[in-house]
Amino acid sequence: MAEAQGGRSNPFLLMPITLFFALLSVAVLRAPSLMSASGIGAAIIVVTPLILATYALMASTIAGRGTIDLSVGPLIGFINVTMIQLHAAGLLESPIPVFLYCMGVGAAYQLIFSLIVIYVRVQPIIVSLSGYLALTGINLVILPRPGGTAPAFMEEWGFGIEIFSPILVILLLATTAWLLFTATAFYTHLRLMGSDERAAYTSGVPITIVRIGAHLISGCFAGLASICFTALISSGDPSQGTTYTLIAVTALVLGGASLGGGRGGVFGSALGALNLYLITYVLSSFNFGSVQSFVTNLAYGVILVISLLMTLLIPVIQRYIRNFSPLLYFVALSVVVLGIILHATFDYGSLGAVGVYVPGPFSLQAALTAPLETASLTTETEALRLAAAPLVFSSIILIIVAVFLRLAIGQSSRRTIGPAVAVVVAALALAGAYVIAEGANTTQTEVIK
Template identity: 30%
Template sequence: MTASTMTPTAVKEPTAARRLLTAPAAGPFAALVLASVFFSLSTDQFLSGGNFSLILQQVMVVGTLAIGQTLIILTAGIDLACGAIMAFGGILLAKLAVNSGVPPVLAILLAIAVCGGFGLVNGLLVRLVPLPPFIVTLGMLNIAFALTHIYSDEQTVTGLPGPLTALGKTFPLGRTDVTYGSLLTVGLFLVFAYALNGTAWGRHVYALGNSAESARLSGIRVTRLTIGIYTVAGLVYGVAALLLVSRTGVGDPQAGQTENLDSITAVVLGGTSLFGGRGTVLGTFVGVLIVGVFRNGLQLMGVSSVYQTLVTGVLVILAVTVDQLSRKGTR
């Protein structure tokens, strides 16, 4: 046998272009670009700085919820209670500041902490009992919903102090007015993108989503990690509550009734697998924008809201179908 026949075949490393094209967010980003081009050609109002700022304002609350939802879905879980937890956090911080005389900043911190407490309880039940995330968060949805209506006495809280609505104010960016809340949402996406891609904690999250047992055998403290992820998600929902209150200017007990499904929609459209272990926070940001662009563009075209919902449903089914087919193709 000659030396040449014994030389192993070199494995070609994928090029940067190939890695970009095969990234989970590549397809959603292409869909976002195509949708933007379509609506730009369909209506003159779409392609403007003011309209893009409006889209960001419309999606900042759901987008923030979707960050926490992404963390949980990456572990192969799901959170049906995120919208209800956010609604309770919004009512809590509004009533503390308006009715109880608690300093606004302290009211905000307490509300965020309580939302984190909801997440902590979810994590404890999922990991220590253990119960399926679907069941735990379904039950928590009803608990948070009931507590919101009991605590608010079905009354909308008005007359909020300035710190509670500060994130709803705007600042000029070029010729466009942008809200501080939109800037905070984008900042949160960047922070969690780094946390997932640039830290050991993020690598552990992906490992947990791929296989909890393999993660445990590799030395990862799975129980502590899972509880921590649900708690962090709850804290993020508390920030979403502040954004909601700052955008609407009131504490509304009717808020958050569809945001749980909207956040799941954004995560799925952004390329995160419902089976766990694959996806990115930046992909979720793209998914949030896809939902915002479609709803905004269809509204500018005069399309009824029921058809906007129909289109969103079709997009979700397509996204999950693509994920399932891609998983089969890698086996």
Template identity: 30%
Template sequence: MAAETGTGPGAQPATEKREPGPDEILTARDLLGRGLNGIPVLIVLVVALSLATDSFLTLNNLDNLARQMSIYAIIAMGQLLVILTRGIDLSVGSVVGLSGVIAAITVFETSGGLPVVWAVVLALLVSAAVGAVNGLLVAVLKMPPFIVTLGFMGIARGLTLLLSGGRTVQPLPEEFSAIANGSILGITNLFWVTLVVLVVLSFALHRTVWGRYVYAVGSSPESARLAGVPVNAVQISVFTLSGLLAGVAGVLLASRLSNGVPTAGTSYELDAIAACVIGGASLFGARGTALGAFLGALIVGILNNGGTLLGIDPFYLQIAIGALILVAVAMDQLQAIRARNRPDPDPEQGPGADPPGAEAAAR
């Protein structure tokens, strides 16, 4: 999916398969392609669990569900940005642990302690810096995202263990714990933060030039470059935002637990990728939405929550989530095959049709 830049000789062909512009009306099919395809699965799960247990739709359980899925959703929406550009970020889980420990140490163990605001800002700056370095290595040195972020997964986890001495940092001030454990209108702050991230990213991806650039890079980096898209800057920006959002999730997790756990965030990168894929993102790039990642995280959260209520072995839940990932990827691959075999696709179809990212990957 290429962006429409309006300049240069390469801009004209790029307009044929682009994201709808800010002034265009999205059709129902566009919306389905933008993440609403996870809603049927969500409805089935909610109905099934409501019939299977009386405690699922209670206010207490819904509050617990909101707290559990919010962390995963924030990480997943950051992961989505990288996936849209055909990348992957395996360092987000370690960054969650690093940011939480940094915030905990600076607000508690430092002599006198930093004010909560500055401790949070420091943790987020470090997280964004990790993401920015990932992006620089991928964009400038052309290193594979998998290898770069795999390396930083180990580096960030090692730094976390060194800073904490391998011990949990506790107790923390009540002001810090109140960040995640407070509520507004009876709804946990965690969920409000998640909604803000969802709205901001959805607007940025579908109503700004930067968002069109992200989809263009995911569709075909070379075509995007010829069309005048600053490919390197886009790649650096998505990795930076992925690191930043992982840092936000880490601070919120430390606040929720009221301590800094050096092993926090372990395997969260896999949950984030699972949420993106289940929510309709394509590993070929250029297809996926913040809403889809949010719904994917909600589906994973409901599976875990419902399994706990029903007393299902968590190992079976992991099998179910893994199966969902395989089904989602298989469906995406089938769409890619249909896209390659279709001789004359309708240029008016939105991203809910066969993903152009799959065509680009087939070249």
């Protein structure tokens, strides 16, 4: 198969990558505080529940039959309100019972969902819509209005003032688990079933077991999303979770997944969720008054329609870009946007005032030798060099690693080298986050001194 080779193109990621860097550039220029430790920390805590909800949708959507789980939002809300009520009763206090309960409830619901679809033979869209309506009402019965308190160990999770937090750990572990899942034969059967269920059945794929397994995976990710959502709001909310249905489906489409099944990836889904967050962030930097929420929904709809129209151009793009590498394209744009970030966050006032021109006799020797002489550096210039050195070094390493991986992938299959690529990219992202965090801590220390 053409897609099995690491060197072949994957043009479905062209749109989400381009949109991500375009929105990130505008967001940084409009509000440079996004690139601070607190800005990135706040972004992580806000976008993580959406990313995990998109993962939950992706697992069942890949299974085919048009399985778009519209009940994922109310399911997250149901787990949230029941967890808050059980915590108030003193039953859920420590992390392990909370995680087991949330993931267990999500998996149990999805198991019932899959059994109805398989054995009762009801269309998945009908089951998901029924679940959406039923869970919405049940949530209001369990908790009529927002209230309650989250478990004590979650109190500091939702502050969003630091980059490294338990929420980031949950997101990284969930993403790693999905990437490891893509290296299994079960995932291959899942994609085959989503692309053509009849062909999968005649090939000996146990489609019943595969479909049930896909729904169980969706339930586990929904449980993790509910934990991060609870940490974000630090309480219970019976209605807020329903909004995740619309934005999670939008993020899934923006990430290049096919609603017909058979195609979807963790990288595209994460980019789709990040794009929605950046849309909200950029629009919040403008003052639309009382119609702010309507403008945000309008932007969601317009960008979703444009993304769907762009998918019609995929055959044309494949005709001219036969060896498109999402990794190299991502790295190339990241270097460009890194320059924009440095420009937006750099304090040009720290360079000092421009020297005053003093007229006098012109010395040719001084004009030629002065630029070559080594002058003593000021404190501001030395601090600037120390702050910029890790970023420049990281950019050079990123380019070298990307070119190396591109050559390696061209000679290998995605199955064998895909996890290695994910580990390298994740390590580079963590290294960049560490550099930003250390730079912020150093700046705070200097200010205190």
